[in-house]
């Protein structure tokens with residue numbers, strides 16, 4: 001069956017542009033989205049879709065074992081398999097946060113570990129789609145493209161550089177100088193991307209990359225390019241699949257540029273259309289207080305939105321004051337009665353540390369989502385029987401600087417750690433070591 005997909009105006013649903021067109025906005029300046037031929041997709045029953053997607057999930061038939069390409073019909077149906085650039089993204093584990101959940105009165109709490117992936121963040125989900133499409137246009141001779149480019153708070157550049165390197169395409173990344181972690185910075189450098197550290201913030205980099213890609217020599221790889229959303233939307237579908245096609249009640253997800261929360265809704269809306277689900281979970285978009293323009297808009301009753309200058313935060317990947325995907329995110333949140341919450345530096349650091357003590361090793365952005373979850377739980381907004389999923393967006397190993405500062409007494413502005421676990425330095429002395437162990441056991445276990 002030949003399914004079709006094309007770009008259309010995300011706001012109005014009008015217009016039609018081919019996916020091979022180099023276009024990021026509609027003529028009126030609005031964002032685009034990828035539309036699918038849902039009536040044709042619906043000709044296959046919901047049960048048949050679930051069976052097909054389950055038969056591919058994490059299997060070896062390339063590229064369908066990927067969590068993204070296993071749903072190829074709903075992602076990029078027409079790309080030839082040989083042009084797909086996949087590093088086996090998706091299929092990440094759904095961690096039953098049993099101990100943490102029990103501590104906070106939510107025994108059915110899960111963490112979707114999107115950071116346990118090739119480049120250590122959820123960005124792989126969208127980048128495989130975008131780079132595959134570019135690879136297709138280049139290899140098939142449809143378009144002359146010199147390379148791919150993005151602005152980034154660290155994770156997008158890592159994903160773009162890796163996928164471009166795997167495809168043999170040149171990559172250019174624009175980063176705000178001194179505002180991303182060392183692990184994030186070394187990723188594009190190691191993957192041979194042209195890495196430009198600019199004297200500005202992410203919003204400044206975003207403006208520049210839009211100018212840089214205007215003449216279409218370089219292809220824009222930020223999530224304002226709706227191809228990225230097509231990959232990222234599979235995360236919600238996959239969560240549902242991992243629960244044997246049952247839905248959670250709540251999903252908490254960190255938000256910066258707001259592509260990911262928009263993607264989450266799009267995936268759910270589409271599988272609802274296919275009859276696989278009949279409702280959409282309550283989604284809470286979680287922002288750092290230092291970078292909270294969406295939260296402020298939500299608090300105004302969605303009456304007004306004002307870009308802000310985002311301040312320093314441990315959650316550096318969501319330090320964004322003027323989110324590009326804001327119109328899509330607001331539309332979806334309003335339509336589905338979604339919620340927005342914020343977390344202070346103290347709250348996110350403590351929530352992250354507290355969850356780590358129960359076996360996680362989460363990044364500060366996941367810390368934001370966990371802190372917002374704690375606020376909802378404390379206010380009694382979640383029922384004990386609710387199934388709750390927190391989307392963890394990156395691997396904690398990419399953000400060791402803030403974790404080390406938290407535990408080892410480093411400089412963490414605005415934070416007095418409530419759960420530090422400082423290292424103890426001792427001489428190589430049997431008695432000293434024994435005493436330290438016993439003191440620890442007594443203090444911890446009584």
Ligand SMILES: Cc1ncc(COP(=O)(O)O)c(C=O)c1O
Nearest residue numbers: 155256257258259260317393394
């Ligand atoms: C680790 C991490 N979490 C959350 C986000 C927020 O995603 P989005 O910008 O799509 O809202 C990003 C990227 O910006 C990220 O890198």
